[in-house]
Amino acid sequence: MRVPDRVVEPVLVVGAVAARTGRLAGLGDPLAFVVSFLRPxxxxxVNGGRAYQVRLVSRDSRSTAEGARQAVRELVADEGAHIVVTLAGTxxxxxxxxxxxxxxxxxxxxxxxxxxxxxxxGADDAAPFRFTYHFCWGLDTIAETFADLWExxxxxxxxxxxxxNDGxxxxxxRDVRRGFAPVARARGHHLVDPLPYTEPATDLTxxxxxxxxxxADIVTSAATGRDLALFRATADEHGVAPRLITCSRWLAYPPSVTAGGRQPAQAHVATLVYWTPAHPHRSSLDGMTAAELADAYEQSTGRQWLQPLGLAYALYEVAAYALRTxxxxxxxxxxxxxxxxxxxxxxxxxxxWRTGPVPNVATVPLAGGQWQPGRRRGHDYELAVVSNARVDGLAVDADLLVGRGPGRWSRSHRP
Known part of the structure; x- marks a missing residue:
């Protein structure tokens, strides 16, 4: 008896560009983990009753713009990528x-x-992009979240x-139409903006x-960890101790106590909270909760969970949804x-994406957080949720700590 020929399912390829070498290599960790976790x-x-195999591939951006462009060329020409996902890197x-x-x-x-x-x-409302889509928060929501913390x-x-900086x-x-500054000023705050510095900073005196x-007893920033450390050291030398520092960049990654027991630059810095194990969400791929995803990362890597982990996983949820529908x-x-x-x-x-602020964009809500001394073993610092007016179902789990002088911190009084 003749054995029927085996039906070979066509293959759909999801490509990822993640920094694995160079100065941004750490920023690629969440996406690299998700690729390895989801590959098996x-x-x-299944799309329209037809089954497809899915293959996940990735390329290293080498932490540069040209490396990123080359990674896309390889994913398209060598791998035949049907869709590409990426995150992180200015x-x-x-x-x-x-x-x-x-x-x-x-x-x-x-x-x-x-x-x-x-x-x-280079897009505008009359001329959106055709192939590229994004989900994130905005400069306006950063300003609103930081204003909550300042207050x-x-x-x-x-x-x-x-x-x-000047980048x-x-x-x-600073942008007067779409930036952080106009929203913060509209909340009644006065911004002191000296001449911008060139990154990496050499002198912030x-x-x-x-x-x-x-x-100004409050400082807001989008500095790298290195430049933030330089600012704090310079402030200490001049006997200046800000009541609070808010920073939106590089602070998704848990700080660790340095050699000699010195506090890292991020200690007690307030920042954005966009994803935590406590967020009340599940994956559309497999029903995995935010807590389960964070635990899988910690069990696999031996390292503390990272905020971008949830967004990296969601990238593949969107890619799978698009290929399926x-x-x-x-x-x-x-x-x-x-x-x-x-x-x-x-x-x-x-x-x-149907109701985004502009075509091609979906938004992610923000809460306010602060890097505070860790409460779990092996966590030098943990991201505490200290302010939340915009994320349904996410509880505040700590009071904001404010400076009372060099090395002295106390709890803020909630209105």
């Missing part, structure tokens, strides 16, 4: 998205303020020193002096259109 689990999808993420737009391959990205992603790459630390009408972070923070002369998963335009009409519950929360 996300192996098959220069790298836009390079990935631009390369995908030029190549005509769908791309989904995250962890980059949406105004910088959208307007910074917890000392009430309304604060004088706030701005530690902003994209500083330029977009001018900023420390300007803040002290203006009576596209009119033709082999047609790049159809896959891109499927992302554009997506409204999906993910482990990072609801992502809705």
């Amino acid at each position: 689990r996300l192996t098959r999808i 220069q790298v993420l836009p390079a990935v998205a631009d390369a995908c737009e030029e190549a005509g391959v769908p791309c989904v990205s995250s962890t980059f303020p949406w105004q910088v992603y959208y307007y910074g790459r 917890l630390a000392g009430g309304r009408g604060r004088t706030v020193g701005c530690l902003w 994209p972070q500083g330029s977009w923070s 001018g900023h420390v002096t300007a803040f002290a002369e203006a009576g 596209a009119d033709d998963p082999d047609d790049p335009a159809a896959v891109a259109e499927a992302v554009g009409r997506a409204c999906l519950e993910t482990v990072a929360g609801r992502l809705d």
Whole structure:
């Protein structure tokens, strides 16, 4: 008797660009983990009654824009990627998205303020992107979240020193139409913004002096960890102790006590909270909760969970949804259109491109957090949720700690 020929299922390829070498290598850890975790689990999808194999592949951006563009070229030409995902990197993420737009391959990205992603790459409301999509918070929600923290630390009408560079972070923070500054000022706060510094900073004495002369006891920043450490050391030398520092960059990664027991630059710094094990979300792929995902990461790597982990997992949820619901998963335009009409519950929360602030963008809500001494064994510092007006179901689990002088901290009094 003749044995029927085996039906060979067509293959759909999801490509990832993640930094694995170079100065941003640590930023690639969440996406690299998710690729390895899902590779044996996300192996098959069904679209319109037809089954497809799924193959997950990745390339190293080498922490540079050119490396990112080369990674996209390899994923498209060598691997035949049907969709590309990426996150992190001020220069790298836009390079990935631009390369995908030029190549005509769908791309989904995250962890980059949406105004910088959208307007910074040259789109406008009349001319959106065709193939590239993004989910994240905005500069406006960063400002609202930080204003919540400033007011917890000392009430309304604060004088706030701005530690902003002359790069994209500083330029977009200052933008008078779409930046951080106009939203913060609209909340009644006075911003002190000295001349921008060039990254990496070599001398921040001018900023420390300007803040002290203006009576700014709160500092806000988008500095790297290195430059934040330089600022704090310079402030200490001049006897200046800010009541609170808020910083939106590089602080998704848990700080550790350095050799000699010295506190890291991030200690007691307040920042954004966009994903934690306590977020009340489940994955659309497998029902995994935020807590289970964080635990899987810690069990596998031996390291503390990371905020971008939830967004990295959600990237694959969006990619799988688009390939499963596209009119033709082999047609790049159809896959891109499927992302554009997506409204999906993910482990990072609801992502809705139908009602985004602009085409190509879905938003992620923010809470306010602070790196405080760890309560769990092996965690030198933990991200405590100290302010929450915008994330349903996420509880505040600590009081904000404010400075009372060098090395002295006390709990803020909630209004």
